[in-house]
Amino acid sequence: MTATVPDASAQPAPLLGELDLYLLAEGRHRRLWRVLGANQRDEGVGFAVWAPGARAVRVVGAFNGWDGAAHAMRRAGDSGVWELYVPGVPGGCPYQYEIDGADGITRRKADPCARAAQPAPGTASLVHTSAHEWHDGAWLERRGGAAHERPMAIYEVHAGSWRHGLGYRDLARELPAYVKEMGFTHVELLPVAEHPFGGSWGYQITSYFAPTARLGSPDDFKYLIDALHQAGIGVILDWVPAHFPKDDWALARFDGGPLYEHPDPRRAEHPDWGTLEFDYGRPEVRNFLIANALYWLEEFHLDGLRVDAVASMLYLDYSRGPGGWTPNAHGGRENLDAVAFLRELNDTVHECVPGAVTIAEESTAWEGVTRPAGWGGLGFDLKWNMGWMHDTLAYLAEDPVNRQHHHDRMTFAMMYTYAEHHLLALSHDEVVHLKGSLLTKMHGSDRWRKFAQLRGYYAFMWTHPGKQLLFMGQEFAQPGEWWHDDGLDWDALTGDRPDAGLHRGVQRLVGDLNRVYRATPALWARDSDPGGFRWIDPDDNTRNVLSCIRYDHEGTPFVGVFNFSPVLHEDFTLALPHAGAWTESINTDARCYGGGGAGNLGTVRAVPIPRQGLPAHARIVLPPLAALLLAPRTEEFTR
Structure with missing residues (x-):
């Protein structure tokens, strides 16, 4: 783009007012982008850049043939800001600042506050004024509240x-x-x-x-x-x-x-x-x-x-x-x-x-x-729980025969969970740089067992105190690690691919976990409240089994039991917080998820006989390498 050099000799009033310059010097100008960068005004553009050590600054671009001779910028007081109004500059026009540096070298620089830029290998900034009309008012009105609740x-x-x-x-x-x-x-x-x-x-x-x-x-x-x-x-x-x-x-x-x-x-x-x-x-x-x-x-x-x-x-x-x-x-x-x-x-x-x-x-x-x-903190709403991620992935990399010696890796996070408001993240960092995919991190070479372990792990994650994050592809057990120049391996879900049904099963499970999670306040409302969680049995290491209860603010319980061994327990005793019928909300061994179909036909019935400090228990089928999530039948639950 080339154009006739506009006349910049007749300058309007300074682009930055005294208050702008004062706030900038104090480091308290919250809407900096409205005064620095390229801002369209009247029939031209006001350019402003902070470069206190510069000997001179010129704005160059397609509007002046990249020759800044006629567009030397002026200092705005002692602020270190240089500014210039240039009439006739169109939207989308590329530009840069030509800076005579304190070291005697002249450099062309992109605008630090530019609102648009050329794609690589281009290095210029672009004049941009938004024309987007928003339609998300209803969303903005209802968002909010404490993130950890x-x-x-x-x-x-x-x-x-x-x-x-x-x-x-x-x-x-x-x-x-x-x-x-x-x-x-x-x-x-x-x-x-x-x-x-x-x-x-x-x-x-x-x-x-x-x-x-x-x-x-x-x-x-x-x-x-x-x-x-x-x-x-x-x-x-x-x-x-x-x-x-x-x-x-x-x-x-x-x-x-x-x-x-x-x-x-x-x-x-x-x-x-x-x-x-x-x-x-x-x-x-x-x-x-x-x-x-x-x-x-x-x-x-x-x-x-x-x-x-x-x-x-x-x-x-x-x-x-x-x-x-x-x-x-x-x-x-x-x-x-x-x-x-x-x-x-x-x-x-x-x-x-x-x-x-x-x-x-x-x-x-x-x-x-x-x-x-x-109160002396940093003030964030949530913190990634990196320790939980490292410990649990290390546990799942172990042979189930050896997991009894590493059982505390699955429970240790509860020792510090309430010190912060946590988010459990299985992020992009875990599936790059030859680390493999989450699926390949599961122990063993048997494909069915790998998928089963991953399904059980996800159920454990959704039941553990803390919010959840999965990187794209993990929701369907992406076979290989992520590479930024390729798309996800969506073909893994197609019917003519090996294990397509298992990949679709993981995808369906993640969707169901999210739906159960959102509908169950016990799984999120008291993530940072010690009263919202208790172990049923954290010490059943010889069988690689864990069980816990989550509670909402009304005291309604939700139970998770996790079997990280390949052994089917057909008569497993599970202590429960009350007698009566419990719904099998999630069984990760269900056939619809690619599992073997072992389970309790959707219902568990507890009798009023105490076990492990709880007033009731049930005898259940606990599938191998699987998790069961149990919700009380509302009509039978009394607090």
């Missing part, structure tokens, strides 16, 4: 490979219907902000305010979110404030020196990912990140953020050996700037976007991740 079963999705080749609008026609059919309450999208390297899955972001153009425009992305909301499905975005890539046209050394990154190289370089870490102690950088979080929540109506790699932010010595880090002012290893940033982030999100959820991927024992910031 609501049902939440999350379907984690990499938008580019759920079905390979689909864009945002294509996904809007297929994804909501599928997620609704499967019974999930939320979709969690892997990062969608623009990133040059597809193999980073979106975790190495170069344009924090721009949805990736690989799948469509920003309005196309809004259309997808709108469609999910209209289907009654919440949308959570994986958000990445822990690091950013070193590409010379993006945030790195933006004005010729450290700006977004920490000036101390020992704190700027991320040793694991070859990226840079943000300087959380600089007010303008904190402002950039917190405003970015609000941008996605407010402009795109998102229902929450999953904050990536929180542990790497919290510790100064994270992945750093002796001499590779410096202690904080108190001599400790905690990154106090990052702690302050995370507290401010969560407080600001909860204040500005009521009903929005923040979720921490935090892999250590940091105390108070989900405690309010005002």
Whole structure:
């Protein structure tokens, strides 16, 4: 695109007012994207960028033949902001900033606050003004409430490979219907902000305010979110404030020196990912990140953020050996700037976007991740329970003969569950980098047993305190590990494929688990209340059996019994909280799930004879490598 260079000599009033500049300097401008970046006004575009160390800044683009001679930007006071109004710039026009850096080098940079960007290998930003009209008002009105007291079963999705080749609008026609059919309450999208390297899955972001153009425009992305909301499905975005890539046209050394990154190289370089870490102690950088979080929540109506790699932010010595880090002012290893940033982030999100959820991927024992910031915590709503995931997968990798010696891996999480509000995540991280699929993680070579163990594991997960997350493909036991350049192996579900019936059985089970879960408050209303759970028998290690009770706020029980051995128990004694009839809500060995069909014909009847501290018991058929979930018959249940 080329055009005649418009006359920029007649400038309107400053683009940023005194209050804008004051709030930016203080690090408290919550709607930063409305004053920085490219904002259309009147018949042109106001460009504004923060580059305090620059000697000069020019805006270049298709509108001036990429020659900034006529479009030198002016300083806005002492704020470090450069601004310029350019008439006649059309929507969709590509542009960059040409910055004469403090180091004497001139660089062309993408706009940090651009709302659209060229797809790779392009590096320019795009002028964008949204024209999307929202239709999700009913959803926004009813969302909300404490996250740990609501049902939440999350379907984690990499938008580019759920079905390979689909864009945002294509996904809007297929994804909501599928997620609704499967019974999930939320979709969690892997990062969608623009990133040059597809193999980073979106975790190495170069344009924090721009949805990736690989799948469509920003309005196309809004259309997808709108469609999910209209289907009654919440949308959570994986958000990445822990690091950013070193590409010379993006945030790195933006004005010729450290700006977004920490000036101390020992704190700027991320040793694991070859990226840079943000300087959380600089007010303008904190402002950039917190405003970015609000941008996605407010402009795109998102229902929450999953904050990536929180542990790497919290510790100064994270992945750093002796001499590779410096202690904080108190001599400790905690990154106090990052702690302050995370507290401010969560407080600001909860204040500005009521009903929005923040979720921490935090892999250590940091105390108070989900405690309010005002009480000394970090202020997140939920924390991924990484320990539960590692322990349970390690247990299921064991030969059932040896599982009796590792029984505590299935029970240990209850020792710390109530220290935080937890989410149980079987995420993309568990099915990449030669780790195999969840199905291949199950012990043994016998295919039927692998499927049986996975079905029983899912029932255990849905019964355990904490919300649930499955990565796409896990709901039908994807045969191989995920690869971002391919779509999911949907063909595994077709009739002419080996084990197609077993894959369809797992898919049906996950849908049924979600439906039972959402209809049973005992499984979600008291996830963070010790009174909402009790073991029936956590110590039956010789038989690889576990049993437990969940309770809702009214005291209504729901029972799970799990047999992780290949032995059929035809006369198993199960203690129960009351006598009478119990409905077999889920039997993972049912033939419709690909099981062997052993069970109790849908009903268990308990007699009023105490066992294991409970007033009743039943003698049941407990299938091999299977779980039974039992609900009391309402007409026979008395509290």
